[in-house]
Amino acid sequence: MIRRVCLAIVLLLTISHTLIAQTNSKTYHVGIFAPLYLDSVFNNQTFLYKQGIPKFIIPGLDFVQGAEIALDSMDINGATVNAAVYDSKSYSDPVSELIKNKKLDALNLIIGSVKDEEYKELAAFASQKHIPFISVTYPNDGGITDNPYLVIVNSTLKSHCEAIFSYLLQNHGTDKLFLVRKKGTQEDRIAGYIKKINEQDGKPLLNIQTLVYDNELSSDILKQKLDSNRHTVIIGGSLDETFCSSLMYACNELNQTYPITLIGMPNWDGFKVLAKKDLKDFPVYYTSPYFNNKWDDYSKILTGAYAERYKGRPSDMSFKGFEATYLFTKLLLLHPDDLMQHLNDNTYKVFSDFNFRPIELNKESTQPDYFENKHLYFVKSLNGIISKAW
Secondary structure, three states, X not given: OHHHHHHHHHHHHOOEEEEXXXXXXXXXXXXXXXXXXXXXXXXXXXXXXXXXXXXXXXXXXXXXXXXXXXXXXXXXXXXXXXXXXXXXXXOOOOHHHHHHOOOOOOOOEEEEOOOHHHHHHHHHHHHHHOOOEEEXXXXXXXXXOOOOOEEEOXXXXXXXXXXXXXXXXXXXXXXXXXXXXXXOHHHHHHHHHHHHHHOOOOOOOOOEEEEEEOOOOOHHHHHHHOOOOOOEXXXXXXXXXXXXXXXXXXXXXXXXXXXXXXXXXXXXXXXXHHHOOOOOOOOEEEEEOOOOOOOOHHHHHHHHHHHHHHOOOOOHHHHHXXXXXHHHHXXXXXXXXXXXXXXXXXXXXXXXXXOEEEEOOOOOOOOOOEEEEOOOEEEEEEOOEEEEOO
């Protein structure tokens, strides 16, 4: 904990990280943005939280820690890389002021774990200045259009629904299919995506019945819709942890009598019920743009450096910061003038496979609205163990 605080102090005092291989080489400027909230936790370099580091700053710190280890472990092949870390939640130097004061004009690459207003500001700036903006963790386009310099790594909810539907179409067309959800705006979006994908030609390709329940669901209620003589595939059409946990427990109880495959949404990976191993011998599947078994050389580099510096193990955010920084900085050095044309160059693959596709929300557009990663893994959680399923 103390080491994390010390890192925050270092970031407060100096936010540049320069890699130099030869002094007469071209300098590439990389901006790494994450919500560090340093102005909220420090007062004149005095740490305000005496009980320890507050949880709300940990994801941003973890992301930056992973990014810094990537920079330290990178062979830059004779180039000079100047990487600067920016606190996207700074009061004294907010993103809007950095842009206004031209402090970001020299950037060749923007890597961000940001959302909301900072996401939109950086996207607009990237489009204006023709700078690739790699949005690493925000699974949303934020309403951005007509921006061929925006790259969404963490695929949108629509893409996850498309992947689930494609899997069902190829593997479960004759099984009983249910979309199980509760009432809610997010649930309406998921159901709308599934319906639109299923009825592209005006009539449904698959017979997917929608079941709407209250905030919690019991096995007694669910089994009324099941048939013990047929395999059932249930799409958990909600992002709400309480409802989805009750759905998992219900399916677990019924699985011996009613064979069930349960497929959830991408945020299910963080639900406590899966970590607690309460669902004995019942697999839960969900889609994810990231998969890392952590046996590879890059994982060993990150894990080893993290243990040495911070006396702990890197979180998923650290892995994401490491991967994005290493991959896209190396691609910038390899393709300095046309990185956007080489997003799928896998020369420097780190952990995950990516497939960036141009998204055109309006078919009459003359350029992509953004680029999005369309490669999604089907991940299985069984007895607390995560593995790649399909």
